[in-house]
Amino acid sequence: MILHSALMKDCGLEASGTEHKVRVLAGIPAYNEASCVGSVVLQAGQYADEVIVVDDGSTDDTAAVAGLAGAAVIRHGENRGKGSAIQSILAEARKRKPDALVLLDADSQHDPHEIPALIKPVLEGYDLVIGSREAQREKTRAYRRLGQKVLLHATRLASRSNITDSESGFRALSAKAIDELELKENGFAIESEMIASAASKRLRITEVPISNIYVRDGSTLNPVRHGVGVLSRVLVMIARLRPLFFFGVLGAILLAIGIAIGVRVHTIATGSGDPAVAGVVLTALFIIAGLLAVFTGVILNALGRRK
Ligand SMILES: Nc1nc2c(ncn2[C@@H]2O[C@H](COP(=O)(O)OP(=O)(O)OP(=O)(O)O)[C@@H](O)[C@H]2O)c(=O)[nH]1
Numbered sequence: 001m002i003l004h005s006a007l008m009k010d011c012g013l014e015a016s017g018t019e020h021k022v023r024v025l026a027g028i029p030a031y032n033e034a035s036c037v038g039s040v041v042l043q044a045g046q047y048a049d050e051v052i053v054v055d056d057g058s059t060d061d062t063a064a065v066a067g068l069a070g071a072a073v074i075r076h077g078e079n080r081g082k083g084s085a086i087q088s089i090l091a092e093a094r095k096r097k098p099d100a101l102v103l104l105d106a107d108s109q110h111d112p113h114e115i116p117a118l119i120k121p122v123l124e125g126y127d128l129v130i131g132s133r134e135a136q137r138e139k140t141r142a143y144r145r146l147g148q149k150v151l152l153h154a155t156r157l158a159s160r161s162n163i164t165d166s167e168s169g170f171r172a173l174s175a176k177a178i179d180e181l182e183l184k185e186n187g188f189a190i191e192s193e194m195i196a197s198a199a200s201k202r203l204r205i206t207e208v209p210i211s212n213i214y215v216r217d218g219s220t221l222n223p224v225r226h227g228v229g230v231l232s233r234v235l236v237m238i239a240r241l242r243p244l245f246f247f248g249v250l251g252a253i254l255l256a257i258g259i260a261i262g263v264r265v266h267t268i269a270t271g272s273g274d275p276a277v278a279g280v281v282l283t284a285l286f287i288i289a290g291l292l293a294v295f296t297g298v299i300l301n302a303l304g305r306r307k
């Protein structure tokens, strides 16, 4: 794409005179986005050699519109979730081997003109570049900000990183990240999993500021169910990637509760001389569960180290 290379040069993304021309692939997961996907594909096409749209079982004309706009369309026979759509994009990217893959949503919440800003760090050696809305977080509704904050902290724990926006779907990946990332999540937890997987493989992660755009009032998703669903998946990730930390904290909490109950039962027993059997049993249960959790953490951690 002539337009593409001139623009990329303007953005300092092509060392003039070098043999190697940077190949960019844009990947767009889409579910019932017929009204937006066309313009997103056209605009993204200015900065990418190829645009792939994964139609995740839409019931509207998303696939047809994306195809008309020039995208290569991959269709899921049924709706499988954003994560599954991203996995399909990654599988396609592994075949096409671009220098950089940029991921953006199909609902116009990401500005394709910011694609060069996301790709630049990839050409400077980073493997995962996240478009962060942090600088414009005031544009996000309060209830969503709270949900995003909780997921952000959980993702930081899972990835031991200090990123500022874990839920942003506007990202760029290097060829190395395309090959090495291991993603299993089918839902929205894929955003956190990608960061955790990149960190566990010691890939270089960075962020660039992007525009925080809300095109439609409210969300397609029930925020509480969506938030709790993603959070529970991220907690599973923490348990899998940091078993000592996860089970250690869980164990410590259970032990603390057990000891607290134990002290209470002891006080009552010494006061009334009547050992509350139920209290004793509860104490024992919490302490055993706490010790088991810690033990599990130690074992899983040792097993993880052997891998
Ligand atoms: N909701 C949803 N989106 C999907 C699915 N599969 C792919 N997508 C696409 O994933 C991208 C992000 O989904 P959104 O529903 O916009 O999620 P969001 O941006 O967190 O929420 P909104 O604020 O409602 O836009 C969009 O391009 C969707 O079309 C799916 O199963 N459900």
Ligand SMILES: [Mg+2]
Pocket (backbone or CB within 6 Å): 105, 107, 109
């Ligand atoms: Mg959206």
